[in-house]
Amino acid sequence: MELSTLDYGFIIVFFSLVLGIGVYVSKSSGKDTSEFFLSGRTMPWWLLGLSMVATTFSTDTPNLVTDIVRTNGVSGNWVWWCFLITGMLTVFVYAKLWRKSNVNTDLEFYEMRYGGKPASFLRKFRAIYLGVIFNVITMSAVTLAAIKIGSIMLGLEPWQTVVSAGLITVTFSALGGFKGVVYTDFLLFFVAMAGAIGAAYYLVNIPEVGGIKELMANENVSEKLNILPDFSNKKALITLFIIPLAVQWWSSWYPGAEPGGGGYIAQRMLAAKDANHAIGATFFFNIMHYALRPWPWILVALASIVVYPDLASIQEAFPNVTPDKLGHDLAYSAMLTKLPSGLLGVVLASLVAAYMSTISTQLNWGSSYIVYDFYKQQVNPNASEKRLVAVGRISTVVLMVFSAGLALLLQNALQLFDVLLAFGAGTGLIFILRWFWWRINAWSEITAMFASGIISIILKLTPLGAFLFATDTGILPDWSEYIFIVVVTTAIWLIATFMTQPESKDTLRSFYKKIQPGGPGWSKVVSEANKDAVEIVEAKEKWSVPAGISAMLIGVVLIYSIMFATGYWIYGRTTQAIVLTIISIISGILLIKAWNRLKGNIL
Template identity: 35%
Template sequence: MRAPRPPRGLRRRGRRGHRPEPGADRPLRREPRPNPPDVLAGSAGLTAIDWVVVAAYALLVTGIGLAFKKRASAGVDDYFLSGRQLPWWLAGTSLVATAFASDTPLFVTGLVREHGIAGNWHWWFMALASVASLFVFARLWRRARVVTDVELIELRYGAGAGAALRGVKAVFLGVVFNVYALGAWPVLGLSKVLEEVTSLSKVAAVLSCSGLALAYCLTSGLWGVVVTDLVQLALALVGAIVLAALAVDAAGGLDAVASLPQAANLLPEHTPQDLWHSPWLFFLSLMLIQWWARGFEGDGVAVQRLSACKNERHAFYAMIWFNVLHYAVRAWPWILVALASLIVLPSVTDAAGGIDHERAYPRMILALAPAGVAGLMIASFFAAFMSTVDTHLNWGASYVVNDVYKRFVKPDAPQGHYVLVARVTTVLLMAGGVVIALGASSIVDAFYDVLLLFSGVGLVGVARWLWWRVNAWTEITAMVASGALTLLAPTIAGALGAPADARPAHLLVVLVGSTVAWLAATLLTRPADDATLIAFYRRVRPPGPGWARVRRLASDVVVDDRLRHSFVGWIGGVAAILGATLAIGLALLGRAGDAALAAATAAAGVGVVRVTMRRMRWPDEAPPGGPEG
């Protein structure tokens, strides 16, 4: 059977099977369209047709939001969890759309232009944690039947310290971190795009895109969020693929792109340079330490989607669907655009004359997209932006309402009152995100700041599920130690003989220091009382030897989930996801032999996952003594 022909813009140039060596003269190619300096500097570049396309998109998503307004007003469960009736494909797609923010193509472009394709391991490494979350925790979260992940804290540790920790983490994650994440990534990302393709200033760009998202989010609960996420992801992917085709065509075809030094290696090179600044050491720190240090139980957004699924099976399949789309599918159009931009736009600077690789992506839109298509691209950025912002606003409001206001302030108010509080909270969260966006400048730097902070607390989130001895003071100690060590990491690293700016050294400082602190706190303080532990065990049925003592106290509860099955499934899942990711990229770059090997690895991984799934117990086979999913 003949393989389908690639789109016109992605066909190879030159002789069949020929690919120039890096640095060799490139074959003749069509020169890219000239880019007027005023357009690339940020003056107005969109036509009336483009703005019509953008306006049509805005009306579409606003209409969808209004369609779900009545359902969202029914109560807290409907506003935040869609009545726990989400099918797996919609929940998984919504997770992908949330991760596909307006900043993400800019983030990937900056990585590729600065570090080559291998720079994507700065986020590809998270597949190890994501697949572990799938096999160990996806079904446990659905069994817990919580609205937010911090609600689990009180369920796990009981009242008193557990309730206090629940409130503190709700404020930190729902307000402090959420506002930072809103402003430093999606709002900043879209404002950069609007600055490049319109005459708007940064302030006007931030206010305009935030106002549109806020108007839509106020009307719609989670049902509206996930349905619009489906539309927005489709539009964002189409826009990325169209731009990739145009970019590769302008750069001279896939052979010209593949000949770039930045496309030569999919793994970092081991270069003879200072050890602490070696890309290879940084890669090893990500693959061997960082993926588990940051935790793999699942973040609050994932927990919200898993809790909203129909049952455990739907929650499990939602995570499979997310991993496939998130890692294997969505990134390669951005990578191709980033590589092509090195040919079309070798140097990219901001208004002050400084190098800003992230701006290459929106400038490629102006340089290459014809009228109408440019509007589609900008609409796709709005789609990516809104699919992330609506989730962060709904998710952040769920913390404030469910874990602070309803728990500590007004526990017996009517459901409509809580929905009103959620909408007021949404406005305040968006305002905070705007303030952060106006002060932030680099998406990549913000990413590393958060990565380091959570490397000290992630392991505690895993331990709470697998070891009965972990208590509220364990988490409190980890939070305090991680925050303090993140601030002191450069100083401590320097005192230990490492360069003050060496990121692997910072990681080790935060990880080792916080782990020692929370382990000591665990052993020096009392665990939760037996009644709380038994209630949690009956409800969630956590696997593994860490619950042996509690298992003896609740011997009527049968737990058939074995950690060794989860481990085997994790190995197969990682092979499947990363194998598929590399196979697609290698095929696009013309490396057929390597692509076939990666595809075979992915196929073997899929086989292991299928065998593991057949050994798993599902809700309709729930053991006696425990609730069904």
């Protein structure tokens, strides 16, 4: 595929702007670690919200959605749509708690909530476990998508894509720090959205597809359109709908959708001006992330079924793609090769934008763990701010190199998505409860983390997994594997919790006094503090969790109804679209009232 001068012009201007922003903010970002990793905690909600959306708008996401739609239909997206419940819980319950904690990273929370050597170990270990291992795996999936796009659209070798895309990204990330990431995300968001919407509109209307009506009527596409899975298909109903909505959203840790908040979402909440800005940012992110943004990708995925109905047709059209990189996720990039000059440049720039936004965030977030939670704690507690910023910039480069190397060995994003979900299965409930139940201790988290990882490895990499869950010969149905990991992991960490000593009174009282979590889960701690004449409860602080959960439920209805209504308007199913639009308006009004009540409890 040949790029025109206009296409190159779009891409060059885009790269220049991004690097210019990184250089422009490099001086202020390098002043100290607070600026480099949190931009001085002065960010407004709208800028942080856009940054969250841009960050999750990665190059692997449209590939993942395409793989899901081609394999399991539109309803297959419930494997990640279910995380909206997690997101809403973060918005209306946990955002204010994170902002009140005033920590530099979410891992610093461990030595606030827990005490002693177990808390110190947990913080340092997870700094490497999440900041390096999980972070590198996540970035490698994004880079893998870039490799496939480069291969299909530009005929690039994998190493050429890795070097060209990675070099620019790591440069502005190391220079600009968090402020550079957020400022460029503002630009990247609009470029990425313009590219995704423009590509979807054009590709649905190419002669091979014939427009939206022809697409919806196509025999191969019509069976993939259902937003809800086929209830008569027991396996699909359980794996694609029931397990995600009943178990997955609260039980699994996944980057960007951590139960109770965490990761780079927590980083942005911590960088907000105050609790209300943190809440506003996360709410805006969830609306854009779930309700609106997926549909351009879904339309391209559906159109790809018409043009490339199977893997053989993709292989035939792109014979240079190596067998180890051939998968349904390639269909998205394959469709983009049909774009005309000009629009092609915008879309390529949007894909580069998506890549750079996600990678820059992951680099800065992972680097913050290495600096605050490992280097400063374990290696050099007396390091100057200048030294810490230098370590942050060096670790940024190292993380990029590791992730690029791993990306060259991977095959598809959906494969990695399933592995990450399994490794975090059973740990999510701890992240939800640790704020509101005094009895959870550091050993609860340590045990859950190792149990989940070890069980996942045993089931996926040893004959035991095949023996238990093989489709034909296994003792248990293969869809129960995830539930098995959750149940066993939860049982193990609960046993460990009650077999080990609770945190000390001083640790628990200090945490309560700072955060004011409230609720029956802390009544024992509050009662004992009162007996000892120790004041830890602020009289003006109301327990906001009931109001927060009420707002969460209304928010879930609002966003799902917007998402469904958008889909049905696109499908041309007017009656369903009108009903869901009315529901979204009513739930929006109710949410405003719930939010006003909630603000009274926060302020």
